[in-house]
Amino acid sequence: MKIGILFEGTYPYVQGGVSSWAASLMRNEKNVDFVAIHVGANPIRRLPKYKFSDNIKDYFEFFLFSSYKFEKQPVTDEFMEELVSIIRYPFEEIYMGEKLFNVLKKYNNFDYTTLIKNDIYWDFIIKLYNNFIPYENFNYYYWNLRSMLLPFLNALTVDIPVCDVYHSVTTGYAGLTALMASLRYNKPYIITEHGIYHRERQLDLLRSKWVKDEYRIPWIRLFNTISALTYYGAAKVTTLFKKNQQIEKELCDDHSKLEIIPNGIDYNHFSSIEKEEKTSVNIGLVGRVVEIKDIKTALKSIKIVSESISEVKFYIIGPTDEEPDYFKECKEMIDILNIGDIVEFTGMADVSQWYSKLDIVVLSSVSEGQPLVLLEAMASGIPCVSTDVGACSEIIYGTGEDNDIDGKCGLIVKPKDFSSMAKAINELIENKEFYNSASEIGKKRVHKRYMVENMIEKYDGLYTGVYKKWLESDSGSTDL
Amino acid sequence: MAGIGFRLNRFIETGTISGNVLAFAYSAIIAAGPWIITSLALSTLLNYGFFKVIAQVILNVFTNMTDREIIYSIQNLYSKIVNEYFSVSIVYSFVFSTIITGGIIMVLSRNISDKIYSENYDDIFSDTVGFIMISQIISLIAAMIFFGIYDQNPLWVKIFVTWLFISLSTLWVVSVAAVATDSYVKYLLAFAITGLSSVIFSILFGLKFGPVGSVAGYALGVNVGISYMLFMVGEYFGFRLKISFAWAKSIVVNWQNLVIGTFYYLAIWIDDIVTWASPQLGESYTRYGLYGFRLAYDYDSPMFLAYLTTIPTMAMFVLVLETYFYKKYKLFYQNITSGGTYSDIIISKNEMIQEMKSNISLVVKFQIIITAIIYFINDINIIVSQNAGLSDIIRRIGIVGAMMNGFYLMITLLLLYFDFRKEVMLLNILTFSINIGLSYGLFSVFDNKLLGFSYTIAFTVSTFIGYKILIKKLENIEKIEFNRQKMYTKEGFYINYDDIEKYVKEKK
Numbered sequence: 001m002k003i004g005i006l007f008e009g010t011y012p013y014v015q016g017g018v019s020s021w022a023a024s025l026m027r028n029e030k031n032v033d034f035v036a037i038h039v040g041a042n043p044i045r046r047l048p049k050y051k052f053s054d055n056i057k058d059y060f061e062f063f064l065f066s067s068y069k070f071e072k073q074p075v076t077d078e079f080m081e082e083l084v085s086i087i088r089y090p091f092e093e094i095y096m097g098e099k100l101f102n103v104l105k106k107y108n109n110f111d112y113t114t115l116i117k118n119d120i121y122w123d124f125i126i127k128l129y130n131n132f133i134p135y136e137n138f139n140y141y142y143w144n145l146r147s148m149l150l151p152f153l154n155a156l157t158v159d160i161p162v163c164d165v166y167h168s169v170t171t172g173y174a175g176l177t178a179l180m181a182s183l184r185y186n187k188p189y190i191i192t193e194h195g196i197y198h199r200e201r202q203l204d205l206l207r208s209k210w211v212k213d214e215y216r217i218p219w220i221r222l223f224n225t226i227s228a229l230t231y232y233g234a235a236k237v238t239t240l241f242k243k244n245q246q247i248e249k250e251l252c253d254d255h256s257k258l259e260i261i262p263n264g265i266d267y268n269h270f271s272s273i274e275k276e277e278k279t280s281v282n283i284g285l286v287g288r289v290v291e292i293k294d295i296k297t298a299l300k301s302i303k304i305v306s307e308s309i310s311e312v313k314f315y316i317i318g319p320t321d322e323e324p325d326y327f328k329e330c331k332e333m334i335d336i337l338n339i340g341d342i343v344e345f346t347g348m349a350d351v352s353q354w355y356s357k358l359d360i361v362v363l364s365s366v367s368e369g370q371p372l373v374l375l376e377a378m379a380s381g382i383p384c385v386s387t388d389v390g391a392c393s394e395i396i397y398g399t400g401e402d403n404d405i406d407g408k409c410g411l412i413v414k415p416k417d418f419s420s421m422a423k424a425i426n427e428l429i430e431n432k433e434f435y436n437s438a439s440e441i442g443k444k445r446v447h448k449r450y451m452v453e454n455m456i457e458k459y460d461g462l463y464t465g466v467y468k469k470w471l472e473s474d475s476g477s478t479d480l
Numbered sequence: 481m482a483g484i485g486f487r488l489n490r491f492i493e494t495g496t497i498s499g500n501v502l503a504f505a506y507s508a509i510i511a512a513g514p515w516i517i518t519s520l521a522l523s524t525l526l527n528y529g530f531f532k533v534i535a536q537v538i539l540n541v542f543t544n545m546t547d548r549e550i551i552y553s554i555q556n557l558y559s560k561i562v563n564e565y566f567s568v569s570i571v572y573s574f575v576f577s578t579i580i581t582g583g584i585i586m587v588l589s590r591n592i593s594d595k596i597y598s599e600n601y602d603d604i605f606s607d608t609v610g611f612i613m614i615s616q617i618i619s620l621i622a623a624m625i626f627f628g629i630y631d632q633n634p635l636w637v638k639i640f641v642t643w644l645f646i647s648l649s650t651l652w653v654v655s656v657a658a659v660a661t662d663s664y665v666k667y668l669l670a671f672a673i674t675g676l677s678s679v680i681f682s683i684l685f686g687l688k689f690g691p692v693g694s695v696a697g698y699a700l701g702v703n704v705g706i707s708y709m710l711f712m713v714g715e716y717f718g719f720r721l722k723i724s725f726a727w728a729k730s731i732v733v734n735w736q737n738l739v740i741g742t743f744y745y746l747a748i749w750i751d752d753i754v755t756w757a758s759p760q761l762g763e764s765y766t767r768y769g770l771y772g773f774r775l776a777y778d779y780d781s782p783m784f785l786a787y788l789t790t791i792p793t794m795a796m797f798v799l800v801l802e803t804y805f806y807k808k809y810k811l812f813y814q815n816i817t818s819g820g821t822y823s824d825i826i827i828s829k830n831e832m833i834q835e836m837k838s839n840i841s842l843v844v845k846f847q848i849i850i851t852a853i854i855y856f857i858n859d860i861n862i863i864v865s866q867n868a869g870l871s872d873i874i875r876r877i878g879i880v881g882a883m884m885n886g887f888y889l890m891i892t893l894l895l896l897y898f899d900f901r902k903e904v905m906l907l908n909i910l911t912f913s914i915n916i917g918l919s920y921g922l923f924s925v926f927d928n929k930l931l932g933f934s935y936t937i938a939f940t941v942s943t944f945i946g947y948k949i950l951i952k953k954l955e956n957i958e959k960i961e962f963n964r965q966k967m968y969t970k971e972g973f974y975i976n977y978d979d980i981e982k983y984v985k986e987k988k
Contacts (some may be wrong), residue, residue: 062974067972116963374631
């Protein structure tokens with residue numbers, strides 16, 4: 001069986017959460033072959049950060065923000081009329097997702113980029129304009145629409161390699177590409193979300209200064225609609241943890257296709273790491289030095305910790321070259337806080353070797369999915385202090401479900417709250433009993449719930465199940 | 481012609497009759513000045529009445545001949561200078577140089593206006609030289625092919641006709657760059673210098689060397705004009721000459737302009753060429769030792785005069801285009817680019833179309849009155865010219881055809897104002913096709929009874945089609961403008977397994 005696995009801006013170019021998970025999944029899933037498909041933003045060549053495992057048999061990449069000359073039929077007026085008839089603003093996402101799916105199923109192989117030159121499109125955007133923002137700069141309106149639509153249209157049009165099952169590691173543009181490949185080649189597709197794509201876009205749009213107020217809500221609802229559309233067409237939608245699934249349910253009526261498959265790590269490897277003897281309290285933050293990891297909050301908390309505990313060291317373990325400006329700001333903050341002698345940036349490193357030196361792992365991110373770094377630290381017996389983002393509180397405090405164990409393996413604080421983070425670190429250092437129990441619970445929890453073997457088994461079952469179901473269905477038999 | 485509008489508006493804004501007359505005169509000079517001057521220079525040489533006056537002055541100034549000797553020798557001199565050799569050389573060089581450079585000047589014109597728009601003046605002189613070179617090479621090749629086929633021609637004809645031909649091609653090309661300098665007085669002066677020096681050198685050299693001298697003299701005069709214009713271009717844009725063929729790229733990019741210009745001149749001249757080739761009217765010059773050359777004086781002469789009757793159209797068009805229409809045109813595009821709402825855009829579009837229609841109507845009415853007057857004068861033979869004896873049909877239909885040619889030019893220029901190059905290209909090809917088809921067809925069916933009809937019908941049909949296209953396009957111009965803009969995105973590509981492996985190996 002050949003799985004076409006689609007990434008958007010992650011594997012194989014960016015290290016971290018999704019990419020590490022993907023590398024681990026493909027390396028350990030021995031029963032299937034993979035075609036890695038990367039949906040890039042701007043057309044540039046880059047060096048991959050991962051070596052392809054042997055079962056990655058093919059690779060394909062295209063770019064959303066670029067112009068392609070597709071050798072396909074331009075969109076027809078019939079398609080445009082049907083499309084326009086179902087788009088009503090304000091969007092009703094679930095309703096529109098279903099309707100859009102039916103239209104795309106019927107007309108699945110056009111050069112959709114020609115849509116913007118179609119007369120029906122023009123009349124439609126004029127109607128929207130006149131109804132909602134007739135006072136607006138029309139030139140801005142037109143180009144805003146056109147530039148925002150371009151990646152969607154490219155994603156809908158591009159032909160990716162033929163596979164047996166498509167697996168998109170997000171909704172969004174990659175999800176659309178998977179959906180269209182599924183419709184074009186008559187194959188099933190599944191979605192796995194680490195972070196919830198439309199929620200992330202929502203945050204981006206609300207934060208961004210370049211988007212005018214009039215456009216924020218329509219764009220947010222458009223991304224919601226895209227998620228609803230891809231959920232609707234997917235055979236299965238998986239995510240890492242419960243909180244995410246709750247959000248998915250808002251846009252996916254068919255709850256039977258929703259499933260949780262937590263991340264998994266190599267427990268045996270991490271649990272066998274021997275602790276080194278050391279004279280100081282070593283605190284580590286494992287991750288890329290980028291804004292979303294909010295390294296500055298961690299630095300501020302370390303400053304507070306260092307005022308009460310003299311022998312403390314703080315290691316930031318991860319690449320520093322991704323956001324050079326942010327790295328520079330962090331260094332300036334270290335100078336201002338006067339903690340240069342206790343803070344060290346290690347750069348790219350083998351984290352396994354560092355876990356033997358660390359006493360506490362800190363995670364100060366403002367956004368996460370289900371961070372592998374916490375699981376690795378826990379498997380190594382290191383208690384963690386983490387912000388309350390993504391699945392962190394589930395991981396640290398437990399889910400309360402049968403396949404989990406009770407108890408805390410660290411402490412959770414609010415994002416940006418450096419004072420609470422410092423208190424939590426101090427508590428772990430000073431309360432030896434709590435430290436030891438957290439260390440034990442962490443190991444046990446990972447062993448019970450977050451082993452890579454479990455994860456692989458579940459994905460193996462997922463691929464096989466979806467594929468078998470498709471073979472048994474009318475679609476599968478007609479294709480065969 | 482960025483500066484024209486400003487000056488014309490200054491005249492018109494005075495609100496006086498004299499202001500309007502001045503504006504019209506200014507437009508006439510800009511639109512038709514070079515043509516008038518060139519025609520005057522040729523008329524001087526080809527019309528005995530003019531020739532006599534001018535030759536007297538020149539011989540007085542440049543020779544030691546007495547008045548008596550001058551008057552005595554002028555008749556002799558006229559036949560010595562103005563003869564079959566001179567006529568053939570001038571007509572062929574004029575017609576084929578415009579055909580060969582028609583496309584090149586359209587591309588150069590676009591190239592220069594793009595550079596002026598982007599304030600990249602440094603390359604204009606180099607580019608002009610590059611375009612001159614390419615037009616000279618093409619002209620040389622064309623002349624070599626012609627004289628290769630008609631090898632019996634005398635050597636001096638081969639050399640000096642080729643030189644004149646190349647010189648005129650160069651003149652048309654360099655004049656495009658010269659007009660871009662906005663120094664209209666200097667521009668007209670350059671044509672005056674060209675005309676005057678051509679006449680002087682033709683007469684002086686003709687007097688000494690006969691036909692070879694008059695042709696060479698004319699070519700030399702043209703080269704004096706070329707030199708002055710090239711100096712104007714260098715003085716205005718800078719004399720930076722760098723060896724680069726970047727300008728050649730603009731030929732590839734603006735290939736439609738190349739076709740537009742070439743086919744426009746082919747459309748204008750093809751009926752003449754067909755008539756030359758016809759056994760009924762075409763005259764061979766082999767008895768004078770000139771091979772491959774044919775003319776049809778009875779056709780060429782009235783048609784040439786007919787062309788001159790379109791000067792009012794051109795002048796009026798420049799006037800209204802650069803003043804009334806341009807204001808509305810600018811407002812429309814300002815609304816598109818500078819934050820207008822959709823209703824602002826539609827209102828300004830409607831006003832622009834309204835203004836354009838009323839301007840076209842004004843130009844058409846004006847030209848119809850002029851044509852009617854000329855028609856009337858022509859019919860009662862008030863114009864005394866050497867055309868006497870030509871059939872009424874050629875005269876009458878030629879004037880109507882020229883009027884339609886003027887209207888056609890107006891419509892196609894308006895289409896080009898909105899950058900509908902493909903449409904203009906197809907229209908020019910259509911006009912050429914109708915003209916050549918009908919020229920052959922009418923000759924074979926009606927002999928020479930319907931001369932001039934092919935030219936007139938071709939431009940009439942194309943004018944109406946062009947107008948329809950223009951109106952249809954402008955109805956949706958806002959949509960067309962938005963849709964045809966390209967997004968500034970890089971060209972996309974795909975990466976597959978082998979690509980990425982290769983890239984990794986390269987980087988390692």
